[in-house]
Amino acid sequence: MSAPLHELGFLEAADALAQKTVSSAELTAALLDRSEKLEPALNSLTWFDREAALAQARAADAARAAGDARPFLGVPIAIKDLLNVKGQPCTAGSNILKGYVAPYDATVIARLRAAGCVFVSRTNTDEFAMGGSTETSAYGPTRNPWDVARVPGGSSGGSAAAVAARLAPAALASDTGGSIRQPAAFCGVTGFKPTYGRVPRYGCTAFASSLDQVGPISRSVEDAAAVYQLIAGLDPRDSTTSPRPVEDVLPAVRAARDLKGLKLGLPKEYFVEGLDPEIEQLTRAAVDQCRALGAEIVDVELPHSRYGIACYYILAPAEASANLARYDGVRYGFRAEAGDLQEMYEQTRARGFGAEVKRRVILGTYVLSSGFHDAYYLRAQKVRTLIRGDFERAFARCDAILGPVTPTPAFRVGEKTSDPVQMYLGDVFTVNVNLAGICGLSVPCGFTAAGLPAGLHVVGPAFREDLALKIGAAYQHATEWHRKRPVDPQGGRP
Amino acid sequence: MSDYVPSIGLEVHVQLKTRTKMFCACPAHEEGTPNVAVCPVCLGLPGALPTMNREAIRKTVKVGLMIGSEISLRSTFDRKNYFYPDMPKNFQISQQAAPLCIGGSVEIEVGGQKKTIRVNHIHQEEDAAKITHLENSSEIDYNRASTPLMELVTEPDMSSPDEAIAFLTALKEMLVYAGISDCNLELGHVRCDVNSSVRPAGTDKLGVKCEIKNMNTFKGIHRALEYELERQMETLRAGGKLTQETRRWDDVAGVTLPMRSKEYAHDYRYFPEPDLPPVTLDAATVEAWRAELPELPAAKRARFIRDYGLPEYDAGVLTADPAIAGYFEATAQKSQNFKAVSNWVMGELLRALGEKGETIADAKIAPEALAALIALVDAKTINMPAAKEVFQILFDRGGEPAAIVKEKGLAQVSDTGAIDGFAEQAIAANEKVAAEFRGGKEAALMFLVGQVMKLSRGKANPQLAADALRRKLQG
Numbered sequence: 001m002s003a004p005l006h007e008l009g010f011l012e013a014a015d016a017l018a019q020k021t022v023s024s025a026e027l028t029a030a031l032l033d034r035s036e037k038l039e040p041a042l043n044s045l046t047w048f049d050r051e052a053a054l055a056q057a058r059a060a061d062a063a064r065a066a067g068d069a070r071p072f073l074g075v076p077i078a079i080k081d082l083l084n085v086k087g088q089p090c091t092a093g094s095n096i097l098k099g100y101v102a103p104y105d106a107t108v109i110a111r112l113r114a115a116g117c118v119f120v121s122r123t124n125t126d127e128f129a130m131g132g133s134t135e136t137s138a139y140g141p142t143r144n145p146w147d148v149a150r151v152p153g154g155s156s157g158g159s160a161a162a163v164a165a166r167l168a169p170a171a172l173a174s175d176t177g178g179s180i181r182q183p184a185a186f187c188g189v190t191g192f193k194p195t196y197g198r199v200p201r202y203g204c205t206a207f208a209s210s211l212d213q214v215g216p217i218s219r220s221v222e223d224a225a226a227v228y229q230l231i232a233g234l235d236p237r238d239s240t241t242s243p244r245p246v247e248d249v250l251p252a253v254r255a256a257r258d259l260k261g262l263k264l265g266l267p268k269e270y271f272v273e274g275l276d277p278e279i280e281q282l283t284r285a286a287v288d289q290c291r292a293l294g295a296e297i298v299d300v301e302l303p304h305s306r307y308g309i310a311c312y313y314i315l316a317p318a319e320a321s322a323n324l325a326r327y328d329g330v331r332y333g334f335r336a337e338a339g340d341l342q343e344m345y346e347q348t349r350a351r352g353f354g355a356e357v358k359r360r361v362i363l364g365t366y367v368l369s370s371g372f373h374d375a376y377y378l379r380a381q382k383v384r385t386l387i388r389g390d391f392e393r394a395f396a397r398c399d400a401i402l403g404p405v406t407p408t409p410a411f412r413v414g415e416k417t418s419d420p421v422q423m424y425l426g427d428v429f430t431v432n433v434n435l436a437g438i439c440g441l442s443v444p445c446g447f448t449a450a451g452l453p454a455g456l457h458v459v460g461p462a463f464r465e466d467l468a469l470k471i472g473a474a475y476q477h478a479t480e481w482h483r484k485r486p487v488d489p490q491g492g493r494p
Numbered sequence: 495m496s497d498y499v500p501s502i503g504l505e506v507h508v509q510l511k512t513r514t515k516m517f518c519a520c521p522a523h524e525e526g527t528p529n530v531a532v533c534p535v536c537l538g539l540p541g542a543l544p545t546m547n548r549e550a551i552r553k554t555v556k557v558g559l560m561i562g563s564e565i566s567l568r569s570t571f572d573r574k575n576y577f578y579p580d581m582p583k584n585f586q587i588s589q590q591a592a593p594l595c596i597g598g599s600v601e602i603e604v605g606g607q608k609k610t611i612r613v614n615h616i617h618q619e620e621d622a623a624k625i626t627h628l629e630n631s632s633e634i635d636y637n638r639a640s641t642p643l644m645e646l647v648t649e650p651d652m653s654s655p656d657e658a659i660a661f662l663t664a665l666k667e668m669l670v671y672a673g674i675s676d677c678n679l680e681l682g683h684v685r686c687d688v689n690s691s692v693r694p695a696g697t698d699k700l701g702v703k704c705e706i707k708n709m710n711t712f713k714g715i716h717r718a719l720e721y722e723l724e725r726q727m728e729t730l731r732a733g734g735k736l737t738q739e740t741r742r743w744d745d746v747a748g749v750t751l752p753m754r755s756k757e758y759a760h761d762y763r764y765f766p767e768p769d770l771p772p773v774t775l776d777a778a779t780v781e782a783w784r785a786e787l788p789e790l791p792a793a794k795r796a797r798f799i800r801d802y803g804l805p806e807y808d809a810g811v812l813t814a815d816p817a818i819a820g821y822f823e824a825t826a827q828k829s830q831n832f833k834a835v836s837n838w839v840m841g842e843l844l845r846a847l848g849e850k851g852e853t854i855a856d857a858k859i860a861p862e863a864l865a866a867l868i869a870l871v872d873a874k875t876i877n878m879p880a881a882k883e884v885f886q887i888l889f890d891r892g893g894e895p896a897a898i899v900k901e902k903g904l905a906q907v908s909d910t911g912a913i914d915g916f917a918e919q920a921i922a923a924n925e926k927v928a929a930e931f932r933g934g935k936e937a938a939l940m941f942l943v944g945q946v947m948k949l950s951r952g953k954a955n956p957q958l959a960a961d962a963l964r965r966k967l968q969g
């Protein structure tokens with residue numbers, strides 16, 4: 001008896017479609033059936049259109065029947081509600097974009113479309129990707145498939161939960177301060193944030209432009225590498241993309257068996273007070289595993305990493321305050337009826353944005369204001385330079401850095417919503433990677449006694465995606481954590 | 495001698511003549527149907543990102559080169575934040591920290607006095623959309639949104655409305671010359687913020703500054719400045735105090751009025767534009783752009799006076815339009831009679847173009863043809879009326895003057911026998927006038943010459959006709 005269709009990963013689905021053991025329409029329908037069944041409990045998706053998805057799948061099947069041999073033709077993928085897919089709603093989890101239908105494809109979407117992928121569903125996100133729990137979404141919180149009383153992490157909690165619950169073989173997500181890696185860790189799946197400038201941001205609704213990066217959430221490093229390769233590379237529409245060619249990393253990733261000859265750094269700053277003892281123990285066990293695979297483990301220092309959260313929560317809101325200014329009710333999205341222009345602006349934004357978005361827009365406006373600009377924004381820019389320098393020095397001593405992704409396992413829904421600072425501290429291990437503009441991978445590395453997943457963080461130098469992915473793949477080859485799956489949640493929302 | 499000295503500074507916004515917009519591929523300068531030259535980028539749709547228009551950069555750098563600015567080999571873009579429906583992103587991408595061109599100056603001349611106006615900097619930015627306010631609503635045309643703009647900021651070096659206009663005229667001439675902008679004021683290609691202050695004569699410290707926003711005609715700027723400077727001086731003379739403020743020109747009432755602080759009091763919260771890497775230029779590129787610069791009007795005028803021996807007036811008229819100047823030079827190269835070329839271009843050619851509403855590019859008369867026509871006149875092969883007739887034919891359909899002269903039989907009659915005959919006929923038919931001449935009325939001869947011309951159907955050499963008449967009347 002073969003496994004159910006929804007169990008297929010991204011590359012497995014591609015293989016099955018190529019061998020014609022399954023059609024894209026069958027696979028897509030199976031995922032949609034499963035989504036309909038599990039969504040009441042999970043709330044990981046913001047939108048799907050069965051007919052539209054099946055039409056795309058049937059077109060892929062017809063193309064294949066006509067001899068089209070594109071390797072990912074007909075493979076379904078879920079898309080974070082931040083990415084513009086022409087003709088689909090794109091709301092960034094916000095009421096202010098309710099009813100907005102994207103008139104164009106993001107570059108990453110255009111690339112997946114050209115590869116023949118089927119856009120099966122859209123996944124939930126914290127509003128404008130601002131949050132670490134997917135609780136700030138206008139669609140309500142997404143639940144963690146491992147324990148529906150808990151959050152899936154965020155902001156790409158919808159993508160992580162959907163992949164963990166087998167609603168899609170893989171999903172696109174975005175990571176500004178940990179938004180791919182942290183939910184991947186919370187949901188026991190693989191998440192990869194490429195180097196800043198590696199993947200085009202054109203068409204990814206902006207949160208913080210100098211930090212945002214699109215990447216995959218998947219069930220394995222191999223799958224993450226496959227999706228990454230489809231979307232990476234220079235984009236004339238995004239001036240911050242690098243002209244470096246994207247090398248074919250898939251053969252090396254698939255062949256990775258050991259870590260011989262690699263020096264992996266362990267920052268002492270990542271094992272300090274506040275780190276959950278179970279997470280620390282699981283991370284150290286994963287590091288031991290890497291040593292057993294032949295890596296030499298060396299101590300490194302990231303002395304400025306403790307300023308990362310403060311620095312991030314100045315720079316990201318500053319950029320966001322400008323990026324979100326366009327949601328004003330004038331051209332598109334929600335508009336509050338009001339007497340005059342000023343009142344319309346105020347009412348539209350007051351009613352359209354949720355509390356967390358307002359908090360960050362106010363914070364960002366404040367740190368850029370005359371009289372405060374130098375003390376906050378400029379100083380944070382200097383700290384960012386120091387953090388980048390930390391990593392450069394560390395990478396002179398090691399090939400990649402290992403550590404925990406999150407300080408704790410998934411917390412309960414509502415547990416931190418009243419304490420934003422506690423929520424922000426959850427990004428402590430991930431934000432520095434964005435501030436430094438380098439790449440980071442989260443791979444499942446075990447479970448707490450309560451059965452909650454933990455993630456191992458593999459941080460690579462800029463444009464060494466190949467290295468981070470090979471390390472993650474070798475680890476996954478030696479472990480079974482990424483193959484564990486949650487029991488299907490029952491019934492509706494708890 | 496006035497008791498107060500004005501200081502005037504200008505912030506001049508100029509739309510650059512580029513094919514596409516500043517940060518997207520939409521056509522710039524779409525003046526037709528509203529909201530057709532738009533895309534996700536210039537509409538500020540979620541996820542859209544700007545990309546740099548290098549042609550706009552090149553044009554702004556060329557302006558810097560023309561006025562002697564220091565060109566920044568690394569310049570950066572910043573976001574200028576403010577809410578208004580004409581700005582799709584509610585921030586304008588501009589340059590604050592590191593603009594493209596630093597310093598520079600423009601020479602002006604008012605009442606025979608030359609003066610140097612210093613420029614603080616020129617930066618690159620994007621234009622806003624066009625808003626039309628109706629009775630109960632407003633209409634926004636985003637065709638104009640993100641059109642490339644340069645903003646040139648002067649030092650407060652001008653001390654009269656005339657100097658301000660002289661500066662703008664000199665700048666406009668330069669920009670049109672170098673193909674930077676069409677500077678069409680009706681289409682809003684040039685818009686100015688005008689800063690002014692007055693200080694007691696004999697003191698150095700600048701007075702309190704008032705800014706008049708968004709002026710778009712030179713005449714309006716002149717009137718607004720005259721009013722505003724007088725207002726400031728009157729206020730001070732009456733013992734009043736001026737406050738730094740932003741004002742608006744009411745063209746109908748002919749007064750400046752304070753704007754509500756809400757209309758302009760912004761903390762723009764500038765910060766570096768994260769979506770655009772710094773613009774870097776290498777010295778070789780800048781030098782290549784410098785080599786593309788045309789000769790500037792002032793230099794060209796001086797050269798026309800020196801090399802062609804033209805009066806200052808002629809040089810001024812001919813160089814006002816680079817295309818006309820080019821036509822003059824092309825013609826002058828084929829002719830020895832530079833003054834005649836100048837007369838024909840300034841006179842007949844500009845008149846004919848004006849009548850037809852054409853530009854020199856449309857003219858069918860080749861510079862070689864005009865030179866040949868002048869040669870025919872100089873050789874007395876044809877007279878002036880005939881030459882004008884030939885010119886009109888050349889202008890209307892082109893061709894070669896000698897052939898037209900032959901075809902139309904316009905060659906002058908220099909045969910004294912024939913002219914003598916016409917002279918006799920003219921005297922016979924106008925005995926009274928002939929008697930007046932004999933009685934000493936010299937002017938009467940001109941009438942008789944006219945009659946000879948008429949009888950010869952315009953072909954008689956007027957000089958020979960006059961000679962023949964004199965001989966017959968006095969002989």
Ligand SMILES: [Zn+2]
Binds near residue numbers: 515519531532535
């Ligand atoms: Zn556009």
